[in-house]
Amino acid sequence: MYRRAKKQARRKPKRETRRFSAPPQLEPGAPTDLQLMHAIQSQDPEALSQLYDRYNGILKALILRVIHNEAEADDLLQEIFMEIWNQARNFSAQKGKPLGWMVTLARRRAIDGLRKKQAYARAEQRLQSETEQQPDAWVHNATEEEIALSDTRFLIRKVINGLPPAQQQAIDLAFFRGMSQREIAAKTNTPLGTVKTRLELGLKKIYDGLKELKDEL
Amino acid sequence: MNFEQFQNQSRLYVIGALEPEEVEEFEKARKKFGQKAEDFITKCYALHEAFALSLRPAKASAAIKDRLMSMVRERKVS
Incomplete structure (x- = not known):
């Protein structure tokens, strides 16, 4: 086969x-x-x-x-x-x-x-400046050309970009940096409970958004 | 923990964001909900795929594939 x-x-x-x-x-x-x-x-x-x-x-x-x-x-x-x-x-x-x-x-x-x-320390420094300049790290590479592209990446990013920046940032730090809720709380100077809520709400919205995308296409 | 709470926890679990003290309670709920829980956790792993697909693909050095394939073929022969 x-x-x-x-x-x-x-x-x-x-x-x-x-x-x-x-x-x-x-x-x-x-x-x-x-x-x-x-x-x-x-x-x-x-x-x-x-x-x-x-x-x-x-x-x-x-x-x-x-x-x-x-x-x-x-x-x-x-x-x-x-x-x-x-x-x-x-x-x-x-x-x-x-x-x-x-x-x-x-x-x-x-x-x-x-x-x-x-390299962890160096990457941390870079992340720090990225986080300060652009909390919604997923968005920072978007170009006109990309926005015009109706592909999978664009559709997923549309879902992610629909989240409030603070939720995007919490998920970004957890998924791409492997940070725990406590580490995110310390990094972003945010109460632990708020970090948990941001992660829960953000992930639920992405999960539901992906389900809708699959249903539509 | 009801199933809706379990669902919220599952999404945190798959990205490794549950705190150690939450994992024990999560595992208890996972047992309680059985297959339904396992099915939901499996679905949550789609988040991994989606996060990776949300990034612009990066170009790998051409030498990487050559090295990889020669390692694989050597290992297969030995």
């Missing part, structure tokens, strides 16, 4: 399609993420190569968002794909989609790396 999908992918021309449920637009007949994961579980290097081509940009962006260092991010990206290869047998489709599993793994490794490395 996977081999047939590979052949079809080579034969058919590219077509532009945009769907929420399939982040990078696959060529018709291209193997699904799940097919690639099954092939990786059977030790097929070609499947890892395809998965890498499909998701290295997303995972690198996530790692960079955590550790803010290009060279370290590249090294970590390589380690993470090696871990995907080594740990593929632990992936279960019943527990979620391959991308979700890879992102969880990449985030954990990136946050571990951040905590271990001496």
Whole structure:
């Protein structure tokens, strides 16, 4: 089945399609993420190569968002794909989609790396200035061109950007920096209870917003 | 803890933002709600995917893939 999908992918021309449920637009007949994961579980290097081509940009962006260092991010990206290869047998489709599993793994490794490395202090300083200048860190890269793009990223960011900046900031610090509620409270000079409320409300709005997006598309 | 509270806690749990003292109570509720709780937690992991997809993809160095694939092939041979 996977081999047939590979052949079809080579034969058919590219077509532009945009769907929420399939982040990078696959060529018709291209193997699904799940097919690639099954092939990786059977030790097929070609499947890892395809998965890498499909998701290295997303995972690198996530790692960079955590550790803010290009060279370290590249090294970590390589380690993470090696871990995907080594740990593929632990992936279960019943527990979620391959991308979700890879992102969880990449985030954990990136946050571990951040905590271990001496670069932590430098990244902290950079984060401090970012936080002061732009509490809603998700928004700071938006351009006219991006706003015009009606793709998955734009739709998700629309949901996130709909949150009050303080909620965005709390979620950003928790997800991308791995901070606890207490650490966020200390960092932002905010009472612990307020941080908890911001996280709960913000995550619920994003969760509900994503559900609506899936229903619409 | 009712199920709505459990749902709120689950979203914090999946991003690792529950405080240690909250985790014990969360785990008790998780047992109490059984499969329904597990299904909801699984759904919450979609948040991870969404946060990653909210970022602009970054370009990795071309050498990374070459190194990765040669490591994988070496390991497969040995």
